[in-house]
Amino acid sequence: MNTLLLSGGKDDILKAGEILARGGLVAIPTETVYGLAANALDGNAVRRIFEAKGRPMDNPLIVHIADFSDIKRFKLVSEIPEKAVKLAEKFWSGPLTIIMPKGESIPDEVSAGLDTVAVRFPSHKTAQEVIKAAGVPLAAPSANLSGSPSPTCAEHVMSDLNGRIDAVLDGGECKVGLESTVITLVTEPPGLLRPGGVTAEEIEEVIGKIEIDDAVLHQLKSGEKAASPGMKYKHYSPKAEVVLIVASDEDYINYVNERKGEGVAALCYDGDEKSLEVKALTLGEKNDYGEQAHELFKRLREVDELDGIKTVYARCPRPDGVGMAVYNRLIRAAGFEVIELEKL
Ligand code: AMP
Ligand code: MG
Numbered sequence: 001m002n003t004l005l006l007s008g009g010k011d012d013i014l015k016a017g018e019i020l021a022r023g024g025l026v027a028i029p030t031e032t033v034y035g036l037a038a039n040a041l042d043g044n045a046v047r048r049i050f051e052a053k054g055r056p057m058d059n060p061l062i063v064h065i066a067d068f069s070d071i072k073r074f075k076l077v078s079e080i081p082e083k084a085v086k087l088a089e090k091f092w093s094g095p096l097t098i099i100m101p102k103g104e105s106i107p108d109e110v111s112a113g114l115d116t117v118a119v120r121f122p123s124h125k126t127a128q129e130v131i132k133a134a135g136v137p138l139a140a141p142s143a144n145l146s147g148s149p150s151p152t153c154a155e156h157v158m159s160d161l162n163g164r165i166d167a168v169l170d171g172g173e174c175k176v177g178l179e180s181t182v183i184t185l186v187t188e189p190p191g192l193l194r195p196g197g198v199t200a201e202e203i204e205e206v207i208g209k210i211e212i213d214d215a216v217l218h219q220l221k222s223g224e225k226a227a228s229p230g231m232k233y234k235h236y237s238p239k240a241e242v243v244l245i246v247a248s249d250e251d252y253i254n255y256v257n258e259r260k261g262e263g264v265a266a267l268c269y270d271g272d273e274k275s276l277e278v279k280a281l282t283l284g285e286k287n288d289y290g291e292q293a294h295e296l297f298k299r300l301r302e303v304d305e306l307d308g309i310k311t312v313y314a315r316c317p318r319p320d321g322v323g324m325a326v327y328n329r330l331i332r333a334a335g336f337e338v339i340e341l342e343k344l
Contacts, residue, residue, distance in 0.1 A: 003158070004167035008126050012169060017133025019166045020045075025052055027143035027157045028130050029171025030122040032095045032180050032197065033150040033297070034157050035064065035140030036165065037130070041074065043107030046139050050109070052164040055146045059229045060112035061139040062097050062180070063119050066131035074137050075103040076119055081185045083207045090206045093123035095176050095197035099184035110139050112229060116186050126171040142179060143168075149236045149297040149333070152177050156301060177294035178325050182228060183210065192216060193228035195325040197293065216328055217319055219336040235332040238303040240265070242334040244316045247341035255341065256313045263310035267299055272315070279306055283315070289322035296326060300333060318344065 006012035008029075016026045020037060023045040028037050036053060038045040040063045050057055063076055068088050071077055077100040084098050102117035111117050122128065131138055142150035145160040154170035161168075181196035183203060190210045192200050204210055214220070215231040226232040245252050253275045256266050266272065266280040273280035281299045284291030303312050314330055316338065317323040331338065 001163055001166070003162050003165055005154070005158070006167050006169045008169065008171050013126065013129045013133050016130050016167060016169050017135070020130070020134035020138065021136070023048075024166040025049060026130070026166055027151075027154075027161065027168040028127050028138075028140065029154070029169060029174060030064075030124045030127045030140075031175045032122070032178060033152055033174050033176075034143040034154070034168075035062075035127070035138075036143035036157075036161070037064070037134075037138040037140040039134065040064075040076075040110055040137040040139035041105050041107065042136075043109045046107060046109040049139065049141065052161060053141065053144070053146045055141060056229075057109075058112050059141075060114055060118060061110050061141050062182075063106070063110060063117060064127065064131060064138045064140050065119060065121050066128045068092065068121065070121075070137055071119060075105040076117060076137065077101055077103045083185050083190060086206050087183070087203065088121070091198050091202075092121040093128070094121075095123075095180040096120065096203075097180045097182045097194075099182065099186060099193070101186060116184070118182060120180055124171065124175075126169065130169065147235060147237060149238070149300040150179055152294075152297050156297075159301075175294075177297060178329060181325070184227065187211075187227075191227060194231065195322075195328050197322060197325065199321045200324065201321065216324070217331070236297065236300060236329050237333050237335070238300050238312070240303055240306075240309045240312050242267070242300075242303075242312045242314055242330070242337070244330055244334045244338040245313050245341065246316045246338060246344045251341045252313075252315060255339075259311075259313075263308050265303065265306055265309045265312045267303070267312050267314035269315055279309070283326075286315075289317055289326055292317060292326045293322055296329060316344065 182194035
């Protein structure tokens with residue numbers, strides 16, 4: 001299949017809408033990461049997403065809408081919880097996904113057989129325009145091959161999916177750089193299933209106490225069931241092994257430098273590179289979690305372009321605020337391998 005590269009112009013948005021309306025796959029920009037979109041109401045179209053990504057069929061997809069009223073209009077949920085209205089008023093459009101009891105129009109392929117559905121209203125103008133042009137809500141997981149880092153620009157999408165999907169709509173770099181925060185309202189208290197650009201603290205200000213799901217910060221024990229199926233998979237991994245190092249600035253630098261000459265690279269904070277004696281990729285300022293979120297996936301992809309690197313020693317942010325989202329992605333990229341030279 002020849003994958004069309006579309007720009008964000010009006011004609012191209014209409015073209016993307018047409019492809020989607022007839023059951024095709026288009027990768028679209030959003031403020032979080034690029035999404036691989038299909039008509040969310042068409043089970044056959046949605047099945048093609050799983051095939052193109054190599055995504056396990058038991059991992060449900062997020063349904064993207066272009067207006068809050070789309071939830072009722074397309075019968076996406078069986079009931080809109082009061083807390084969903086409050087969250088939507090505060091955080092939509094934006095990087096927050098809300099899980100609710102699913103409605104009659106949701107095919108099993110979207111919900112992976114669960115009785116719930118995840119809904120998000122993205123703030124990216126192009127994403128909104130494509131949803132409107134398609135005339136239906138769009139199911140869209142991240143537009144990468146399953147297991148690799150999520151794409152934050154059109155080149156990343158092409159490098160993973162060229163020839164496997166109908167089109168990519170280029171909308172430049174994604175603002176947030178990590179996938180949306182996922183909150184479920186089908187449990188009481190509500191549960192944070194995946195941290196993202198909207199923080200747990202911000203959500204609690206609006207709807208009160210929430211529970212951070214165990215899988216957010218820890219590895220599930222074997223046999224334990226994931227509340228969010230996506231959280232059980234190893235994820236975001238470059239080909240080299242990633243190891244997280246919890247350490248002071250000085251201890252981190254010494255630890256890495258002691259291993260130079262062993263095919264080692266560093267994923268570090270701004271300034272560390274001056275003292276490091278190995279190839280260093282920076283995530284941003286030590287205390288700027290927003291910048292680290294923005295840079296992380298790009299840097300993980302860059303690791304694959306380095307020759308002869310077997311191990312990447314990554315610095316480990318504190319799991320507070322947006323740092324929780326960065327930590328959550330890094331620890332999965334590392335397959336939960338953490339070396340603690342100090343307490344986090
Ligand atoms: P992605 O589309 O790559 O951003 O992944 C979507 C994430 O949302 C995955 O971690 C899914 O497991 C999660 N998700 C989607 N729908 C549901 C649902 N109904 N219940 C729990 N988690 C969900
Ligand atoms: Mg994904």
